[in-house]
Amino acid sequence: MKKLINAPEAVLADALAGVAAAHSDLRVDFANRIIYRATPKADGKVALISGGGSGHEPLHGGFVGTGMLDAACAGEVFTSPTPDQMQEATKVVDRGAGVLHIVKNYTGDVMNFEMAGELAAAESGVEVATIVTNDDVAVQDSTWTAGRRGVGVTVLLEKIVGAAAEEGRDLKAVLALAEKVNGSGRSMGMALTSCTVPAAGKPTFDLPDDMMEIGVGIHGEPGRHRVPLAGAHEIAAQLVEPILADLDFTSGPSIVMLNGMGGSPLIELYLMYGEVAKLLEKAGVKVARTLVGNYITSLDMAGCSVTVLKADDEILKLWDAPVVTGGLRWGA
Amino acid sequence: MKKLINAPEAVLADALAGVAAAHSDLRVDFANRIIYRATPKADGKVALISGGGSGHEPLHGGFVGTGMLDAACAGEVFTSPTPDQMQEATKVVDRGAGVLHIVKNYTGDVMNFEMAGELAAAESGVEVATIVTNDDVAVQDSTWTAGRRGVGVTVLLEKIVGAAAEEGRDLKAVLALAEKVNGSGRSMGMALTSCTVPAAGKPTFDLPDDMMEIGVGIHGEPGRHRVPLAGAHEIAAQLVEPILADLDFTSGPSIVMLNGMGGSPLIELYLMYGEVAKLLEKAGVKVARTLVGNYITSLDMAGCSVTVLKADDEILKLWDAPVVTGGLRWGA
Known part of the structure; x- marks a missing residue:
């Protein structure tokens, strides 16, 4: 295993130290493994938290900042954070208007966020609402999930709903928007290679040199099928077709993300986006x-995913609103 | 070779198609392989162009936009663009105040930019000035270079000098600032793995599982020495010490870049930054x-580089100025 680390068991703590050192507008609670804004948002505004296993950076810690998340809870690599962490983050960010929990649909995350929400409500009187993202069209159930997995739409949702919370919308309106965004987006991913979890020290799965995994999950969990390696055009078709078959995207504008899994260079991601754009145009x-x-990675996995989100004037306006985070930054 | 491509010979054209599709504020001249701004800057302002072999994305095409470059010329992977491309880009971006060529110190790039500058001056009467970046402390000469190689400082220089050109400084002042920035920055890189050039189809160099290359170049060219694989803290020391030994950075503020080579995930880059930050603090x-x-990558190479730039109030103000590009974006 060749990685820029000190020791497998120190990866998360050491990476959090780097985040704290790199971003003066963020604070890190090392004991609770929470990244939060140095300057909290104004009283009376809804706060947003998310979290999950590490290894998907910049998701979620890279999306903490003005216009997006108020805090992110980091679990060990590919391991859910604990309810304690989430409860603490909920208390820290609450400005009296309630907190939205943004949860990717994985069994551990869903269970722990549910418990944290109940504890925060019972012990601190914080009003908590929860959105569970489940945009991955690849598989209905998986080794990590009941129902579809939450993947790329989570990134877009954190941006769009973060802007709405910054505007001062109340918790009910923020939750309704989150449900609308989650319901309007679909994703599908693929892998050329496995990732390697530091604590395991070897690739999560074997993928022969002439094969690729279509519909792979962000932890390297199995997708729809393993097929012979193909060119970018064919790969794009295998990602775009299931997305368009699942939801009609022709009735209005869309936001499209071509996401890298962490080990694929940017020149390949742009090349893939060119192929995806041609297919989307052809499909209207x-x-x-x-x-x-x-944006939502799987350690050093080579591969990519496509996310398409149906937008409208409201969503585009919120998308364009200022955002200042480590992972997304514009307009301010 | 597992890559998201259609064919090795189509990588550049296909990637440029993706850039054109993804960025409505950019234009691509496919015949000349130039990325330029859809809306040129105002008449009377100095324009900046850069370019080089592809495979280092987002450098340079990802740095075209308001506050940074006016155009970038893309060569084939790790191959200099031609003088024709550079001459055409120079003509396209000139707003009557001259054009700065930002050239990384590699023999082919330097020679071709020199010829392009002479041609543009002779045939179109464009005033051209040239800055050759040479910040890599690893080696004095290399397989690709007479003198030191141009690496990470190029990114910071394009940002800082781009802001100065946007302010309306004249060509002489812009060149003087570029020389100041280049002279104030130092870099050093390392590789855990080789990159694979698509046209070659196999790794550029062999690096055993228990070894790493310290001082590697951005094309995988040899560095200072090949040493046993070490932890992040030791790697950081091997990058930071030669930089600090080469220039005194204790007299004022610095801008620091922890750059990934393309194949290392962000969690490792933050972890490395944490180690670098500790060493810099200790050194004052x-x-x-x-x-x-x-920011300046080597295809899918796993590894990183450190760049430290001595700053002052002028440089920090220009650094903070608005920038709107695919690769860097803030303040607007």
Whole structure:
């Protein structure tokens, strides 16, 4: 295993130290493994927290900042944070208007956030609402999930709903928007290679040199099928077709993300986006906004995913609103 | 070779198609392989172009936009663009105040930019000035270079000098600032793995599982020495010490970039930044601004580089000025 680390058991603590050193507008609670804003948002505004296993950076810690999340809870690599962490984050960010928990649909995350929400409500009187993202069209159930997995839409949702919370919408409105965004987006991913979890020290799965995994999950969990390695055009078709078959995206504008899994260089991600854009145009999907890069990753896995989100004027306006985080930054 | 491509010979054209599709504020001249701004800057302002072999993305095409470059010329992977491309880019971006060529110190790039500058001056009467970056402390000469190689400082220089050109400084002042920035920055990189050039189809160099290359170049060219694989703290020391030995950074604030080579995930880059920050603090270097991520890459190489730039009030103000590009974006 060749990694830029000190020791497998120190990866998370050491990476959090780097985040704290790099970003003066963030604070890190090392005991609770929470990244939060140095300057909290104004009283009376809804706060947003998310979290999950580490190894998907910049998700979620890289999305803490003005216009997006108020805090993120970091679990060990590919391991859910604990209810204690989430409860503490909920208390820290609450400005009296309630807290939205943004949870990717994985069994551990869902269970722990549910417990944290109940504890925060019972012990601190914080009003908590929860959105569980489940946008991955690849598989209905998985080794990690009952129902569809939460993947790329989570990134777009944190941006869009974060802007709405910054505007001062109340918790009910923020939750309704989150449900609308989650319901309007679909994703599908693929892997050329496995990732390697530091604590395991070897690739999570074997993938022969002439094969790729279509529909792979962000922990390297199995997808729809393993197929012979193909060119970018064919890969794009195998990602875009299941997305368009699942939801009609032709009725209005869309936001499209071509996401890298962590080990694929940017030149390949742009190349893939070119292929995806051709397919979307042919299918009558009008792309209004684009994001190309590494946003929800799987350690050093080579591969990519496509996310398409149906937008409207409200969503585009919230998308364009200022955001200042480590992973997304514009307009301020 | 597992890559998200259609064919090795189509990588550059296909990636440029993706850039054009993804960024409505950019234009791509496919015949000349130039990325330029859709809306040129105002008449009377100095324009900046850069370019080089592809495979280092986001450098340079990802740095075209308001506050940074006016155009970038893309060569084939790890191959200099031609003088024709550079001459055409120079003509396209000139707003009557001259054009600065930002050239990384590699023999082919330097020779071709020199010829392009002469042609543009002779045939179109464009005033051209040239800055050759040479910040890599690893080796004095290399397989690709007479003198030191141009690496990470190029990114910071394009940002800082781009802001100065946007302010309306004249060509002489812009060149003087570029020389100041280049002279104030130092870099050093390392590789855990080789990159694979698509046209070659196999790794550029062999690096055993228990070894790493310290001082590696951004094309995988040899560095200072090949040493046993070590932990992040030791790697950071091997990068930071030669930088600090080469220039005194203790007299004022610095801008520090922890750059990924393309194949290392962000969690490892933050972890490395944490180690670098500790060493810099111990050495009395005051870090005023930070950049952590993939900015000047070497395809899918796993590894990282450190760049430290001595700053002053002028440089920090220009650093903080608005920038709107695919690879760097803030303040607007």
